[in-house]
Structures are given as structure tokens and as C-alpha cells.
Amino acid sequence: MAETRPRIGLFVTCLVDLMRPSVGFAAVKLLEQAGCEVAVPRAQTCCGQPAYNSGDRADTKAIAEQVIAAFDGFDYVVAPSGSCASMIKKHYPGLFTDDPPLRAKAEDLAERTFELVSFLTDVLNVEAVESSFSGAVTYHDSCSGLRELGVETQPRKLLNTLTGVEIREMEESNVCCGFGGTFCVKYPDISNKMVTNKAAFVAASGADTLLAGDLGCLMNMAGKLQRQGVAVQVRHVAEVLADMTHEPAIGQPAIGEAADEESIAS
């Protein structure tokens, strides 16, 4: 059995690396539970989207080459993000149209790269997970995962296997939360309008926990909900699926250090 274990290179994503490493460990746990061997190449930083979406092709290509080299030889590359996985899977090959050998490598990497939850269900055929987490959750479909990779039913399917979890769908769960990478700081007022709409739908769902598969969107939505003083916990779906919710939810104080809600909800 051991010799057939698929070797996974975990693409941590820059936000998980910097902001919320527990999501990375949740991904490792889920992959190992499903019979994989997981390695984390150190020569990774980011998928290159900030440069790519700002029109900076040269830096994008340099970063993509770095990722291609770092993840050479793995059976699969898995990211706890639809957005970063899609960058590698759908956008890297197009960066090297004028360089056939690199393009071939980019295509090879693209074929091996997957978003975490859909990888579990669609490639590893994971049918169920176990988690002691309980509560009413609502799930936000992040744009790239949904529209570029078709991640929609997979997280709901696994969440539904948790006995303590009830999914309460919000309205417009598939509409952008307004994060959009640099968009949220380049166009803060429009982004605010979008995330305000999103926060209202989250609150109206009646769920006590908001889940999604992309940390950027989660930070945006958590930040808005907390600014408004809405008491919804916000977590990456992998944390719940891996039964790793011991860390405080996004934007919540470390355990034992209760936040002064009044002073935050300005």
C-alpha cells in the first residue's frame, strides 16, 4: 500500500503561509488521511496573481517558472485555494506560448494541479470525512474555484457527511464578495458595496459559521462582518473538514483574550 501512495506537493498559497498556517496543516491532514504523502517545497512563495492581474508579465513568468521547478516530480500539486490552483492550472500554460519547452512543462504542471476539496472528492474519491465540528454553516463559492475549476458541489458534499453540520445556503452564494486581490484596495468603495451585500446575505442565512475555500475572500468577508459587529465565525472549509477548529476563527482573538466587541464594531 505504502508504495502506491500518491506524492503530493502542497502549494501552500501566500495568504495561508503568512496569515493562517492552520489551513495548511488542515490540508496536510486531509490529504494524509486520504492516503497521500505530502511534501512542501520551500522554493514557493506565491502563484504570481498579483503581478499577473496587474499586467506585469515578466514577474509573473519568473514566479511561474519558480513554481514549475519547485513542483517538478510530484504526482499532484494541491492548493487550499481555488484561485491559486486555477492560476497554475488555467493560466500558467498561456504565459509561455513563445517558449514550447516551458509551455510543455507548464501544461504538465497544470494537469497535475488541483484545488484541495475537489481533489479529495474527484481524484481521491473521498466520500466522507469525520469531524467533531458542529453548527449551522453557510458556504460562499469563491469565483475562480467555481467558474474556472467547477468547485461547487464538492465542499457541500463533504460537509453534508458531517453529522453535526447543517448547511444553510445564503442568497447569491455564487456572487463575488468584492475581494478580487488588489481590486479591494484599488477600488475600495465598490469592493465595500459588494462585501456589504455579501455580509447581509451571510447574516440572513442564519448560519453561525461562514465557510469558503479561499482565504482572500474569507479575510474580506470576515473583516466586513466584524466591522459590522455580526457574530458569525469565519473559517476555511478545510479547517472544518479536517476537524481542526482549535485555532480561533479568522479575525478572532487568541483563546483567553476576549476582544472588546464594542471598540471594534465602529
Added chain:
Amino acid sequence: MQSTSPAFKDNARDALADQQLQKALQNVKSGFIGKRAKARDRLPEFDDLRDASRDIKNHTLANIDFYLERYEEKVTESGGQVHWAATAEEARAMILKICRDVDARVVTKGKSMISEEIALNAHLEEAGLDVVETDLGEYIIQLRKEAPSHIIAPAVHLTKDQVEADFRHHHKDLPDERPLSEPTQLVAEARQMLRQRYLEADVGITGANFLVAETGTSIIVTNEGNGDLTQTLPKVHIVIASLEKIVPNLEDATTILRVLARSATGQEFSSYTTFSTGPRRAEDPDGPEQYHVVLLDNGRSEMLGSEFQDMLRCIRCGACMNHCPVYHAVGGHAYGWVYPGPMGAVLTPSLIGVDEAGQLPNASTFCGRCEAVCPMRIPLPKMMRHWREREFERHLSPKAVRAGLGFWAFFARRPELYHRIAGWKMRALAAFGRSKGRFDALPFTGGWTKHRDFPAPQGKTFQQLWAEKQTGGGRR
């Protein structure tokens, strides 16, 4: 039309603060999205038709010179005349000359975005002509001296209360007690005002949804029938259309028609689909004596063969803006020129320059909803990104953005250095944010923290923790 696209951010801020507009914009979501989805679900072959439509346009664009020449031959054979206009200025001059040649005083118009693009009304009015918009939405905004805010629903930025107020203000004979609160009453009122104008008109101008090369036919789709009266009652009919409206034959046109109305309004077909070929023949009971087609280029031939060629497949259904969360937030006028929403974000820089319209392709989260609903499968986000690349190459992006990006990329391209610095920074940030779990303000994050809190990082980076784990160190 003078663009205000460089002021997009200011326009957007004003739009977000405009309560009346925000109320009207709710109608975009509720009026279009569900109806399109239902129309799509009712037609199992809808996605196949999208593929077929895309292929038809790709073939046509690859052979556009052939089809346009064939089209001109057929128009000439049927007794009409094609005028080739390279620029907006040429098109305006041609149309004015045709009007003057018949001593026209009153000109009626069907809805035409090309006429907006070339700012035709202002030009004709300056020359002393009385120009009457006959599409209800266009009629309303003409009264208000506004530009359309949507390509198929020009007055969608208005509530019906505003329209009622406009009618009561402008229609002097309208009794105060006549009810005008219902859409049907507003339509009836506009119809009554317009009826006489159709009969007075010397020239009728319409746009075109398709030009058919095989037959020299132009096709328009409308829901009010105003296009038919505009083009059949006056003695001269002028069609104003851009080059890419051409399709090879009637079957191609009808294939694309099957996705057009469904994508636009969720109707199976528009109420009126009108084919016109040449002027009135001897045996025809009615129709114009003259039939002219002004074919506008205005930058489109430059798009052929470029990374923006796919945009020329656009059939102006409006589905992209109907589904765009940015359009929902700010409406069409914020975009600052003729074409709003995602299609405008790609097309406008092509037509008026990225120097002028660079904000538009930047104001997108790349959520991809536009591409997902586009009946012609136009990769809109990809082309917005191409505009950002052009901007970046030409150093048009803001200096601070370039500097920040350069700083970040320097580290992102050096993983060891990146991990070391990130480790220090995140631990410091985590130490500051630990008690609250988040920040309500932080240096250099004003765009974020103006509207939302910023979560504190957990502490050590994943890479640090992973390295510790590998060497047998503790997790925390």
C-alpha cells in the same frame, strides 16, 4: 460623446451615494438574471447554440472583407446604397448629407448604440434637425438629456417615479389626474406622444443587430415595434451599423438570434424581429424611397488580428453587465462613455484609447460571471487583463502601484529571503493583533481598513512551522 472614463473612481463614488440610482439598480438584478437562467434551462441546446454562434462569428471575422463586399453588392442590387465610414466624424457627415439632400426637418430614430458612439443626435440637432428617439428608454433619456446607462435598457438607472415626473414636466397637455404610476401607462403615454412624430418624419434612422451578406438585409430586434414605424414610414431609411455586425447568411443570423433574446431579457424571441432589404419596390404597399447603410469602422479594423479580436463577436445582448457585480454597484454612467459593464471595459479602450479608459479594465475582480453568461463566449476577463498588460508596458499604471508591485515581486522571486522576512513580519504583526484578533487600522492598508477589519495573522508562517515539524520541533 466626451468620455468621463478617467474619473471612473469619482463617478463610482457618486453613484454609490445616489440613493435613487441604487434603488433603480436593484431592477437590473431582479429583472434580468433569473429570466435569462429560466430561458437557458428551457432550451437544452442553449450551450451548443453558444458554440455555434461563436464559430459563426469567428468564421465571419476571419473572412470579413469578403462578406462585407458581398453585402455591399447585395444592398446595391436591391436598390440601396452602402457608405463606408472610417471614423465617427465621417459617419456623422454622411448621415447629415443624406438628411440635407432630402431637405429633412424631422428625423425619427430606433435604438442604436452606434448612434451614441458617434454622438449623432447632437450633430443633427446642431444642424437644425429635430431628432426624435422612439424607443421608450431612449425617449426618456432624450427628455432628460442623458446618455444611456445600459446597452439594451438605456433608462435602467431610473425608477418609474422619476419617469413619471419627467413626463409630467415635459408633456404639457398631460392632465394631472391621469394615472402614470404603472409601466403600461408610461408606455401608452410615450406612444401617444410619438405617434404624430412618426408621420412627420422625413428620415428614419435605425441600428442593426445583424447585416446579412447573402441577401443585403439588415435585421433589428425590438420589443416596442418602434423600429418598424421608424424605418417604414419616412421616405428615407438610414441604417447605421458597425462592421462586425455582418454574418454570412440568414441561417447564421437566426442561429445567433436564438441566443440573443434569451441572453438579453430571457425572452425566447424579441417581440419584433424586423428584416429590411433595400427601398420600397414597385409592388410593395409601403416602405422608404431610399435605403442607405452607413458602415462604421471607428477603430474596429485595428482590433482584427489583435488580442482583442474576440470582442468583435459581441452581439450587444447586455448579459455581461446584467450579471456584473461592479455594474450592479455603480450603474452604467460611471463607466463614463457609451459602453458600460464588462463589454465596455474591453471595447472602450479599443475605441477611445487605454490612456483615456484604462480605469475600466482595472475595475474588475475577474469574478468571471460575464464570461460565464456571454452567449458568444467572449473571454472578457482575459481581455481586460490584456489591457492591464498594455498599460503596464507603457508605464501608464500608477507609480505607487508599480513601486509596490516591484517591491513585492523582488521578494516573491527570492523564496529564501522571502520566507525569512515574512517570518519576522508576521510574528510582529501577530503579537500586536493577538488580543483583538484583528486591526481596525494599519499602516498602508487604508483601502482595506476604511471599510473592514484586517485579521491578525496566527503567528509563525506555515513554512516556519513546517520546517520546525520536519526537524522535530514543536508546532508552536
